[in-house]
Amino acid sequence: AEKVELRFTEDAIAELARTAWQANDRMENIGARRLHTVMAALMEELLFELPDGRTGTITLDAAQVRSVLASVINDDDLRKYIL
Numbered sequence: 001a002e003k004v005e006l007r008f009t010e011d012a013i014a015e016l017a018r019t020a021w022q023a024n025d026r027m028e029n030i031g032a033r034r035l036h037t038v039m040a041a042l043m044e045e046l047l048f049e050l051p052d053g054r055t056g057t058i059t060l061d062a063a064q065v066r067s068v069l070a071s072v073i074n075d076d077d078l079r080k081y082i083l
Contacts, residue, residue: 011062
């Protein structure tokens, strides 16, 4: 994933914050550290799916963030995402 620029729309940033807040609400509230785990889950999925040799810019919006992170929020066993 070298030479790829990752951009987030305003609604994507809001969705990331909402997802972190929702996870904190459902589990132990670890504050902003939860955002780190949410971002790690998002990046893990993106990097896994990114074709080799791809260059350029990827812009994520709220719908894409929701799609990628749906399994994190809908999984009742969210303990694996706790720091």
